[in-house]
Ligand SMILES: NC(=O)c1ccc[n+]([C@@H]2O[C@H](COP(=O)([O-])OP(=O)(O)OC[C@H]3O[C@@H](n4cnc5c(N)ncnc54)[C@H](O)[C@@H]3O)[C@@H](O)[C@H]2O)c1
C-alpha cells in the first residue's frame with residue numbers, strides 16, 4: 262500500500278509534515294482541504310457559510326475517495342474527516358494512517374493569527390478541547406501509527422513516520438513472509454545470504470539497545486563470529502554466550518546460567534536477544550527473552566533445517582523438565598526470523614535430513630505443491646544446491662507462517678502440525694533418543710498415514726508416495742525392530758497433546774489435506790504399529 266494519510270486536529274502539523282514526507286519519499290502530496298477549495302472554487306469558510314457544513318463534508322468525502330485511488334501519495338486530511346464513518350473505513354482500508362497528536366495548548370499557539378479555520382472562529386481553546394475529546398477515539402480507531410509531535414521537529418516527525426511505515430508495510434520482497442498473531446507481527450525471511458540484512462533489520466525494527474547473542478558451543482565457533490562482526494561493523498554493541506550443545510542442556514539450569522550472564526551485565530528492557538542455533542538454542546533463548554525483565558525482544562537466527570522451517574517460527578519457547586520434554590515455557594513471538602541457508606553446509610547431513618522431514622510434513626498436511634517440489638528436488642536439496650534449497654526452505658516456512666498466523670495458541674488449525682508426532686514422539690522416547698526427532702516423525706507420518714488408509718480416508722497410493730519422498734531424503738519409514746511396540750502404544754496415551762484422554766489424530770485425506778479424528782480405536786493403532794514395524798515395503 263503506497264499511501265500514507267495524515268490525520269489529526271488542525272494545527273497538528275499535517276501540511277508541513279505531509280509536504281516534507283512526500284518530498285522524502287518522492288511521492289505526490291495531496292491536501293484534501295485544498296482539493297475541496299479547488300473543486301468548489303471558493304474557500305472552505307465560504308462553502309460552509311453559503312452551502313452549510315454537510316455540503317462541505319460531501320465535497321471532502323469525494324476528494325478523499327479520489328486521493329485514495331492514487332498510489333505513491335501522501336494525503337493530508339482535514340481535522341473533521343474522521344467524523345464520517347465511511348471516510349474512516351476508506352482510510353483504514355486504503356492507507357497507512359498516521360495520527361499526529363499535539364496537546365490543545367500547542368495547537369492554539371500554532372493556530373494563533375490564522376483566520377481561515379472556520380470551525381474554530383470562537384473560543385479556540387474550549388472548542389479544540391471539545392473536538393479533541395470527541396475525535397481522539399475516532400483517530401485512535403483507524404490510526405496505524407500515532408505520533409505525539411509536541412517535542413519533535415518536522416524532520417523528526419517524518420523520520421518516525423517512515424520508521425512506522427517500514428515496520429508495518431506488507432512484505433515488499435516476495436521472499437519475506439509475514440506472521441500476524443495477537444502476540445505480535447513479524448517478518449520471516451529465508452534464503453541464501455539473508456543474514457547480511459541483519460543490521461538493517463535491527464535498525465528498522467527500532468532496536469536501539471544492546472544485543473545479546475545466544476548460541477551453542479558447536480554453532481558459535483562456526484557462525485557466531487560472522488554475526489558479531491556484521492553487527493559490530495554497523496556500530497552495534499554485541500555480547501555473546503554459548504550454551505553447551507545438545508537437548509540435554511535445554512533445561513532450567515542452563516536458563517538460570519543465561520539469566521546470570523545477562524543480569525550481571527545489566528541487561529535492559531530495550532535490549533534484544535539474538536538466538537543463533539538450532540531448535541534447542543531457539544527454544545531456550547526465546548524462553549529467556551520471554552521471561553528476563555518480564556520480556557525483551559528476541560530475533561531468531563535458525564541454523565538447522567528444522568529450526569528454519571519449524572521451531573523458529575510461531576513463538577513457542579521453552580525448556581525440558583525431568584518429567585518430560587517442553588513442559589516449561591511461554592509464548593513469545595520473535596521480532597524477526599532470518600533463516601540463512603548459507604549456514605547449512607556445516608550441519609551434519611543426517612541432521613539436515615531430519616529437518617526436511619518437517620518440511621515434507623508441511624507438504625502433506627497443507628501444501629501439495631511443496632510436496633511435489635520436494636519430491637522433484639530431493640537430490641538438489643540434499644546437496645544444498647541454491648537457489649532451490651533457499652526456495653524450498655522458504656516455502657516450507659511459509660506454510661508454518663500461514664498456520665500460526667491463524668492460530669497462535671494452538672486452539673485450532675495449529676494442531677495439524679502434530680501430524681506424525683503422536684506415534685513419532687512415542688518412538689523418539691522409546692528409542693532412547695537414538696532416533697532424531699525428524700526421523701521419528703517420518704516414521705510417525707507413515708503410521709498415521711496407514712491409520713488413515715485403514716479408515717478409508719487416504720489412498721494407499723498416496724501413502725506410498727509419502728514413503729518414497731521420505732526415503733528419498735534418507736529418512737526411516739519403519740519402526741526399528743529394537744523398539745517395544747507395546748510401550749509405544751502405552752506412551753501414546755500419556756502424550757501431552759491428548760485432551761481428556763482421547764487421542765486426537767491428525768490424519769491425511771490426500772497429499773495437502775488433513776483432518777482430526779478422536780475416534781481411532783486403540784486396536785487399530787496397535788495393528789498399525791505392528792505393521793509399521795514389520796513391513797519391509
Ligand atoms: N518451538 C517450537 O515450535 C519447536 C518445534 C519443533 C522443535 N522444537 C525443538 O527444537 C529442538 C530440536 O531442534 P534441532 O533439530 O535444530 O536441534 P539442535 O538445536 O539440538 O541442533 C542439532 C545439532 O546441530 C548443531 N548445529 C546446529 N546448527 C548447526 C550448523 N549450522 N552447523 C553445524 N552444527 C549445527 C547443534 O549444535 C546441535 O548439536 C528440540 O528441542 C525441539 O523440542 C521446537
Ligand SMILES: [Zn+2]
Nearest residue numbers: 619682698702
Ligand atoms: Zn516436530
